[in-house]
Amino acid sequence: MSDFDQLVERRGTDSVKWDELAQKFGRADVIPMWVSDMDFPTYPAIQRALAERAQHPLYGYTLKPPDYGAVVLGWLKRRQGWEPDADALVHVNGVVRGLATAVACFTQPGDAVLVLSPTYHPFRAIAEHQGRRLVEVPLAWDGRRFVIDFDAVRQAVASTRVPAAILCSPHNPVGRVWERGELLQLGQLLLDHGVLVLSDEVHSDLIYPEYRHIPFASLSPEFAANSVTFMAASKTFGLAGLQTSVAIIPSPTWREPFAAMQDALGSGLVNTFGITATMAAFRDGDGWVDALMAYLAASRDLMLQYFAEHIPAIRPVRPEGTYLAWLDCRGLSLADDALPRWFLDRAGVALTDGRDFGEQGRGFQRMNLAMPRPVLHEAFGKIAAAAQA
Numbered sequence: 001m002s003d004f005d006q007l008v009e010r011r012g013t014d015s016v017k018w019d020e021l022a023q024k025f026g027r028a029d030v031i032p033m034w035v036s037d038m039d040f041p042t043y044p045a046i047q048r049a050l051a052e053r054a055q056h057p058l059y060g061y062t063l064k065p066p067d068y069g070a071v072v073l074g075w076l077k078r079r080q081g082w083e084p085d086a087d088a089l090v091h092v093n094g095v096v097r098g099l100a101t102a103v104a105c106f107t108q109p110g111d112a113v114l115v116l117s118p119t120y121h122p123f124r125a126i127a128e129h130q131g132r133r134l135v136e137v138p139l140a141w142d143g144r145r146f147v148i149d150f151d152a153v154r155q156a157v158a159s160t161r162v163p164a165a166i167l168c169s170p171h172n173p174v175g176r177v178w179e180r181g182e183l184l185q186l187g188q189l190l191l192d193h194g195v196l197v198l199s200d201e202v203h204s205d206l207i208y209p210e211y212r213h214i215p216f217a218s219l220s221p222e223f224a225a226n227s228v229t230f231m232a233a234s235k236t237f238g239l240a241g242l243q244t245s246v247a248i249i250p251s252p253t254w255r256e257p258f259a260a261m262q263d264a265l266g267s268g269l270v271n272t273f274g275i276t277a278t279m280a281a282f283r284d285g286d287g288w289v290d291a292l293m294a295y296l297a298a299s300r301d302l303m304l305q306y307f308a309e310h311i312p313a314i315r316p317v318r319p320e321g322t323y324l325a326w327l328d329c330r331g332l333s334l335a336d337d338a339l340p341r342w343f344l345d346r347a348g349v350a351l352t353d354g355r356d357f358g359e360q361g362r363g364f365q366r367m368n369l370a371m372p373r374p375v376l377h378e379a380f381g382k383i384a385a386a387a388q389a
């Protein structure tokens with residue numbers, strides 16, 4: 001089992017999170033709490049499987065092993081109570097790549113793509129680069145957490161033709177794990193208006209112990225037939241550099257054109273190490289993920305308590321899933337451009353600016369909690385010192 005308190009030096013490994021700091025933020029002497037990437041060594045069985053595969057000196061084109069589908073399905077059944085057909089599984093080289101393929105496949109230039117905002121920024125990039133219109137429906141704050149504004153969704157899909165919506169479940173950046181009732185209401189609304197659901201469930205195994213992820217497509221055969229789901233071992237086990245993910249597309253109506261679009265784009269081939277790592281993760285990584293989430297839950301609780309006691313001007317939204325925390329920084333009364341600079345120059349931490357997630361992110365910052373707790377303590381102390389200066 002991993003020691004999540006262990007700090008492993010990542011500088012000099014071409015890590016985006018660590019080695020891009022100077023280029024991205026203008027200084028490298030800050031604690032990187034930005035891109036969603038964990039600083040924990042992965043599940044040891046994954047490292048062993050990769051080392052074993054690396055020993056064999058040929059790295060040519062690779063098939064998915066015959067039991068790959070069964071291993072993925074076994075994970076989904078055990079962890080999420082979901083039993084899609086084996087036929088529904090389609091290999092994709094990364095979730096963002098899969099979403100981009102789906103948008104290219106199921107929408108036309110000029111079409112609207114609906115998202116709930118604040119929204120994970122690559123969704124916007126995909127829509128904009130492909131000449132689609134991003135329709136952002138703001139989440140509402142109910143005094144405790146962000147919730148879906150169903151009237152606003154209804155208005156959006158009734159007022160213009162929307163062929164597809166990207167659902168982020170759990171939601172990055174606000175950390176919501178959508179409840180059954182919310183998913184049912186949203187799914188029905190989208191089904192009634194002919195909106196295909198592209199459900200990004202890459203964070204679906206990063207659920208705090210008091211919550212439960214419900215796969216959108218597991219809710220009903222109708223929802224399954226109206227959805228394309230993406231998931232992976234990448235976020236959960238810290239394997240994002242291997243770019244290996246799964247699309248789950250129960251209906252051939254969507255699956256066949258999706259596969260054809262992958263061919264058209266020349267994507268969909270297997271990454272040898274990505275498959276090896278995913279197999280090792282999903283075969284028996286359950287205990288490791290449970291330990292990870294227990295560790296992250298304690299980190300989250302520490303953050304909530306620490307900020308309430310020492311940094312009341314910054315109010316973290318309590319995440320239900322993901323290792324990301326959405327910080328309401330409006331209490332600092334800083335101008336838009338001054339806010340990220342305050343965290344960098346005064347506190348010495350690099351966060352993701354809320355404005356990257358759209359207009360709804362103004363006054364917010366996203367903080368990555370997936371670091372050894374001694375580093376979190378240091379970061380919180382630095383933010384407190386800046387706030388109290």
Ligand SMILES: Cc1ncc(COP(=O)(O)O)c(C=O)c1O
Nearest residue numbers: 036094095096097120172202240
């Ligand atoms: C919601 C969401 N989708 C997708 C991704 C990235 O997935 P991939 O690296 O497989 O493209 C991330 C990474 O942070 C994410 O937060």
